[in-house]
Amino acid sequence: MCGIVGYVGRRDATPILIQGLKRLEYRGYDSFGLATVGSALEVYKRTGSISDGEAGAAHLMGSTGIGHTRWAGYGEPTVINAHPQIDCEGKIAIVHNGTIENYNELRQHLEDRGHTFRSETDTEAIVHLIEEYYDGDLLSAVNATLPHLQGSYAFLVIMEDTERIIAARNASPIVLGVGDAEFFAASDLMPLLDYTERVIYLEDGDVADITPDRLDIYHGGQRVERPIELVDWCVEDTRKGGFDHYMLKEIFEQPQSFYETIRAGIDEGVRRMLMDADEITLVACGTSYHTTLIFKYLAESLCNIPVRAEMGSEFKYFTTPLNCLVIAVSQSGETTDTIAALNVAKARNCPTLAITNVQGSTLTRVADRTIFMRAGPEVSVAATKSYMAQLAALMQIINLRCEGVFDDVLSHAHLAIGDILLHDLGDAVTLCSGADHAFFMGRGPFYPVAMEGALKMKEISYVHAEGYAAGELKHGPFALLTPETPVVAICPPGPIYNVMVSNVKEVKARKAPVIALGVDGDKELAEIADIFIPIPDTHLLVQVLTASLVLQLLAYHTACALERDIDRPRNLAKSVTVE
CATH class of the missing domain: 3.60.20.10 (Aminohydrolase, N-terminal nucleophile (Ntn) domain)
Incomplete structure (x- = not known):
C-alpha cells in the first residue's frame, strides 16, 4: 500500500x-x-x-x-x-x-x-x-x-x-x-x-x-x-491538465480509455483460450470485483456460458472447485489478494488470463496470457477510467463469444459515454450531500453497477452508502428508510423495468426520496421519482456504461459539495499490496 x-x-x-x-x-x-x-x-x-x-x-x-x-x-x-x-x-x-x-x-x-x-x-x-x-x-x-x-x-x-x-x-x-x-x-x-x-x-x-x-x-x-x-506511458498523462481533481480528469478520459481498449482488440492466443473455455471463473477486489459481477450477468445471459465471480481476498482461503479458465482483473496488476488467487489457480493447472492496466506488473508475469487495458496512468485513489476500461475488455470477451454480434455497439459506445459527461446533477447532489446514508439499487447487471455507485459515494464523499439488488431491500434494509435517506434506482427498459418501477413505488411509500436513472423520455419514471436523471436509450451494454458514469459524477460532485479531499480519501490507498 x-x-x-x-x-x-x-x-x-x-x-x-x-x-x-x-x-x-x-x-x-x-x-x-x-x-x-x-x-x-x-x-x-x-x-x-x-x-x-x-x-x-x-x-x-x-x-x-x-x-x-x-x-x-x-x-x-x-x-x-x-x-x-x-x-x-x-x-x-x-x-x-x-x-x-x-x-x-x-x-x-x-x-x-x-x-x-x-x-x-x-x-x-x-x-x-x-x-x-x-x-x-x-x-x-x-x-x-x-x-x-x-x-x-x-x-x-x-x-x-x-x-x-x-x-x-x-x-x-x-x-x-x-x-x-x-x-x-x-x-x-x-x-x-x-x-x-x-x-x-x-x-x-x-x-x-x-x-x-x-x-x-x-x-x-x-x-x-x-x-x-x-x-509507453507519457508524463503528461500524470498531470491534472486544468481539471480541479485527477478524478474529474480521469472521468472525462473514459470515452477514450473505453475506445482505445476496444480498438486494441484481443490477440490470437487469448482468443483461442477464451473460445476453448466451457466455464469461466473471475477473481478481483473492490471496483474490479464489481466489473466481474457485471460480466457474470451479461455473459451468462448473452453467451450462455457459466461464470463465477469471486473476491480475491476470500478465494485464497475458501477456494471453490476449479477446472476452468480463471481470469484475474486488477488495475495495477499488483493487488496482493488477486495475485494470490491466480497462484491458486495456477497450482491447480487452470489456464489463466490477466486483465490489467500495467505492463510488466506481477499479474502479467503470473498469468498465462494478458489483456491490457488502455486506460493510461490513473492517479486518483477512486477508480473510474480503469473501471470503464475493464468493462471494455470484458465486453470484448462477451462479443468474441457471441461471434462479433456487438461489434457496432462497442465501437460506438464511447460516443454515448461522452454524452453523459456534462449532465446537470445539481438537484441529486443537493439531496445526497445533505444525507448521512444512501441506498443504491438495481437488478441484473445494474445490481453491481449500483454496488459500484455506492462504493464511489462512500469512499470519496464519506456518505454511508450501500448497493443492493432491488428485491433485497424488503429483506431488512427497508427498516432504515427515512425521508432523509435517498435511494438511487437504476431503471432501464427491458425485462426488469416493471419490477423496478414497483420497487421504486415501494420505496416512495416509505417516504424515502428517490433519484431514478432511466432512458430519456421515460415519463412514467420521471413522474414517480423525486429526481429523474436521463441516460441514452441505447443497447444494454451501453446502458451499463452510461449508468455507471452518472453514478461516478454523482459521487464526485457530492464530494465536492462536502469539500472532501477527493483524490486522497481518508484511510485509503490506490494499490492494495498487503492482505
Whole structure:
C-alpha cells in the first residue's frame, strides 16, 4: 500500500525523491520521509502531506537517497513510525512496502540481542536484522536477513559513506528506472516517467545491488539478467491538465480509455483460450470485483456460458472447485489478494488470463496470457477510467463469444459515454450531500453497477452508502428508510423495468426520496421519482456504461459539495499490496 522511491547517481537526490513521492502519494499519505547519504546519513520525516512538509527536507544533501510515503499498517501515523527506519547507530536506513508477519518474534529476538526499537513498525525489525548481520558488506547483510522474513516486502536500503542502494522484493513490487550513470527505484512506474522510459521489473526473490555505474541483480545467490523494457506511458498523462481533481480528469478520459481498449482488440492466443473455455471463473477486489459481477450477468445471459465471480481476498482461503479458465482483473496488476488467487489457480493447472492496466506488473508475469487495458496512468485513489476500461475488455470477451454480434455497439459506445459527461446533477447532489446514508439499487447487471455507485459515494464523499439488488431491500434494509435517506434506482427498459418501477413505488411509500436513472423520455419514471436523471436509450451494454458514469459524477460532485479531499480519501490507498 505504501510507496517507496530511490535514487543513486550524480544529481542532488532530494528533489528527485520529493517529486517521486508526490507521484506515489496515492499509495498512502499518512506520513512521509527521506534519507540521503551526504557527509553522514541524514533523515527527515513528518506526518501529513508532502506538499505541506517538503520544505523541511531542503537541507538533505547527497546524490544517493531513498524515500517513503506511508499508509499506516503497523503503528499509528506518527513521525516516529514514518519511514525511513534506521538501525541503532543511525548508519543504515530502510524504506519498506509490505507486511512482515513474524515481526513480533523478530523484535523479541533482536531486543534480546541488545537492539533498541524506537517505533511500532514491522519495518524496523528488518533494519535491525541488517545491522545484526553487517560485517563490512551491505549486500551480504541483506542476503543474510532475507531468510528470516516471513510475509511480503519491497524495500530499499542505504548506508552512510556509500553510494549504493540494495533493493529486495517478495510479493510487493519494485521497478527500476535506467538512466545515464544513474538509476531510479520505485513501487511503480509513476515516479520514473519524469526521468526515463527504460525500466526493469524485479521478480519475487530478486535482490538488486545498485550504484551510479552498475546494476547487479541476484536471485538465489546467482547473478541474473532482467530485460530492459520501454514504457509507453507519457508524463503528461500524470498531470491534472486544468481539471480541479485527477478524478474529474480521469472521468472525462473514459470515452477514450473505453475506445482505445476496444480498438486494441484481443490477440490470437487469448482468443483461442477464451473460445476453448466451457466455464469461466473471475477473481478481483473492490471496483474490479464489481466489473466481474457485471460480466457474470451479461455473459451468462448473452453467451450462455457459466461464470463465477469471486473476491480475491476470500478465494485464497475458501477456494471453490476449479477446472476452468480463471481470469484475474486488477488495475495495477499488483493487488496482493488477486495475485494470490491466480497462484491458486495456477497450482491447480487452470489456464489463466490477466486483465490489467500495467505492463510488466506481477499479474502479467503470473498469468498465462494478458489483456491490457488502455486506460493510461490513473492517479486518483477512486477508480473510474480503469473501471470503464475493464468493462471494455470484458465486453470484448462477451462479443468474441457471441461471434462479433456487438461489434457496432462497442465501437460506438464511447460516443454515448461522452454524452453523459456534462449532465446537470445539481438537484441529486443537493439531496445526497445533505444525507448521512444512501441506498443504491438495481437488478441484473445494474445490481453491481449500483454496488459500484455506492462504493464511489462512500469512499470519496464519506456518505454511508450501500448497493443492493432491488428485491433485497424488503429483506431488512427497508427498516432504515427515512425521508432523509435517498435511494438511487437504476431503471432501464427491458425485462426488469416493471419490477423496478414497483420497487421504486415501494420505496416512495416509505417516504424515502428517490433519484431514478432511466432512458430519456421515460415519463412514467420521471413522474414517480423525486429526481429523474436521463441516460441514452441505447443497447444494454451501453446502458451499463452510461449508468455507471452518472453514478461516478454523482459521487464526485457530492464530494465536492462536502469539500472532501477527493483524490486522497481518508484511510485509503490506490494499490492494495498487503492482505
